[in-house]
Amino acid sequence: MGLDIRIGKIKLKNPVMVASGTFGYAKEVEGLIDLRKLGAIVTKTITLKKRPGNIMPRICETASGMLNSIGLQNEGIEDFIEEKLPYLSKIGVPLIVSISGETIKEFCELSKILDNEKAVKGIELNISCPNIKVSAFAKASADRRRSQFTVHSLIAQDKSATYEVVRGVRRTTDKTLITKLSPNVTDIVEIAQAACKGGSDAISLVNTFFGMAIDIHTKMPRLGNIIGGLSGPCIKPLALKMVWEVAKAIEKPVIGMGGIMDGDDAIEFMIAGAKAVQIGTANFVEPGICEKIIKGIEEYLKKNKIKDIGKILGNLQSK
Numbered sequence: 001m002g003l004d005i006r007i008g009k010i011k012l013k014n015p016v017m018v019a020s021g022t023f024g025y026a027k028e029v030e031g032l033i034d035l036r037k038l039g040a041i042v043t044k045t046i047t048l049k050k051r052p053g054n055i056m057p058r059i060c061e062t063a064s065g066m067l068n069s070i071g072l073q074n075e076g077i078e079d080f081i082e083e084k085l086p087y088l089s090k091i092g093v094p095l096i097v098s099i100s101g102e103t104i105k106e107f108c109e110l111s112k113i114l115d116n117e118k119a120v121k122g123i124e125l126n127i128s129c130p131n132i133k134v135s136a137f138a139k140a141s142a143d144r145r146r147s148q149f150t151v152h153s154l155i156a157q158d159k160s161a162t163y164e165v166v167r168g169v170r171r172t173t174d175k176t177l178i179t180k181l182s183p184n185v186t187d188i189v190e191i192a193q194a195a196c197k198g199g200s201d202a203i204s205l206v207n208t209f210f211g212m213a214i215d216i217h218t219k220m221p222r223l224g225n226i227i228g229g230l231s232g233p234c235i236k237p238l239a240l241k242m243v244w245e246v247a248k249a250i251e252k253p254v255i256g257m258g259g260i261m262d263g264d265d266a267i268e269f270m271i272a273g274a275k276a277v278q279i280g281t282a283n284f285v286e287p288g289i290c291e292k293i294i295k296g297i298e299e300y301l302k303k304n305k306i307k308d309i310g311k312i313l314g315n316l317q318s319k
């Protein structure tokens with residue numbers, strides 16, 4: 001049965017990747033899952049300098065999902081190359097490194113560094129994290145266009161800023177470039193098109209939805225940051241619709257995510273047009289869940305006598 005797919009220059013033995021920020025740097029889950037079975041690993045987002053993250057608490061459970069306001073806590077690119085990359089390179093699964101910056105220059109510096117690393121097969125541009133302040137970047141890149149950004153605005157909320165950051169990074173590397181979009185927009189299609197125009201090889205979506213929760217006994221927000229990003233099964237229908245819209249509108253491959261918990265959910269995203277999927281929140285429920293999701297996809301194909309996964313891609317039937 002053919003589960004193998006290609007995203008840009010990356011060949012994956014199956015379409016299931018772990019989503020950024022939900023799987024650490026893989027070592028943390030060693031022994032809980034056979035890492036070699038994964039289609040690809042996407043790392044936690046790395047920034048140029050160390051980031052302590054947002055104030056606690058940074059996670060809270062919601063109905064059918066979770067809110068997080070981690071704030072891209074990480075040790076910075078130097079630590080990543082020295083401490084995390086050696087382990088990740090030995091797994092034998094394509095490695096995609098997620099990066100984020102507050103200026104185009106920062107994004108480019110990160111991609112230049114990663115371009116020298118043979119083990120890194122792809123770069124995912126996280127221009128959609130709802131938990132960092134990007135006003136500095138927004139000002140630099142968008143002033144010319146008289147676009148106003150607030151503290152919680154995202155690069156992925158502005159098509160010109162999206163185009164500029166992707167185009168800047170594209171000039172620094174030939175590695176497969178994936179741009180990760182935010183669902184917190186009015187028209188996700190125009191942002192996806194801007195990323196493709198800038199030179200992105202693929203689009204991944206969705207990052208989390210802005211959300212908040214309140215403890216009615218203390219009347220305090222449940223997250224230290226007040227606002228966080230909502231993920232998990234509660235966002236699946238919203239994410240699916242956006243994946244469908246984007247997949248119809250662009251030629252480049254789409255990587256879908258948002259609340260995928262089993263093989264059937266993954267198949268749904270592929271019928272909507274996603275060539276591959278990423279699994280996020282489900283890893284917190286069960287770190288080995290990706291193996292089950294891959295098995296679930298195989299079972300679906302077998303049951304429906306489909307030999308090649310490509311046959312279901314975007315194959316949505318009309319009523």
Ligand SMILES: Cc1cc2nc3c(=O)[nH]c(=O)nc-3n(C[C@H](O)[C@H](O)[C@H](O)COP(=O)(O)O)c2cc1C
Nearest residue numbers: 019020021045068126206207231232258259280281
């Ligand atoms: C705790 C947590 C941390 C996350 N950190 C990142 C991150 O560092 N970079 C990123 O691009 N997305 C991050 N995400 C978003 C996920 O990669 C994914 O886009 C989102 O959660 C939707 O998928 P899901 O519903 O399967 O979790 C994070 C999500 C969670 C729940």
